[in-house]
Amino acid sequence: MEINLTRIDQDFHFEAKGAAGVAVNIDGASEIGGHNAGARPMELLLMGLGGCSAIDIILILKKQRQPLERFDIKVSAERQKVEEFNLFSNIHIHFILGGQLDEEKVSKAIALSLEKYCSVAAILYKTATITHSFELV
Known part of the structure; x- marks a missing residue:
């Protein structure tokens, strides 16, 4: 199994994709500088x-x-x-x-x-x- 993460901004926002190629957004909490653009x-x-x-x-x-x-x-x-x-x-x-x-x-x-x-x-x-x-x- 392999997944790939691509950084979207200069903070904590990433786009992750698995074998099916479906994008999942991941981001940090606003308290640490994230933008609530994805799940923790x-x-x-x-x-x-x-x-x-x-x-x-x-x-x-x-x-x-x-x-x-x-x-x-x-x-x-x-x-x-x-x-x-x-x-x-x-x-x-x-x-x-x-x-x-x-x-x-x-x-x-x-x-x-x-x-x-x-x-x-x-x-x-x-x-x-x-x-x-x-x-x-």
């Missing part, structure tokens, strides 16, 4: 966690023939200073799903994703406690 790197980790688990859950529910009509995810996290780093210590993912879904199948799909399939979760479990909840709407 730690936000991207949380977005990666949400996206990774979402892909797993959708694939599992499709195999179970569960008609998913709506899918939203809210990720919240707390950071803790460890030496010079501000690492995630607690992460909570709340899934909001809609459709004629079996609650047990949804619960199992989420657990399988976060405990077995999602590589991003496996990495983040090294420093953080990850909890989850869901609601069917």
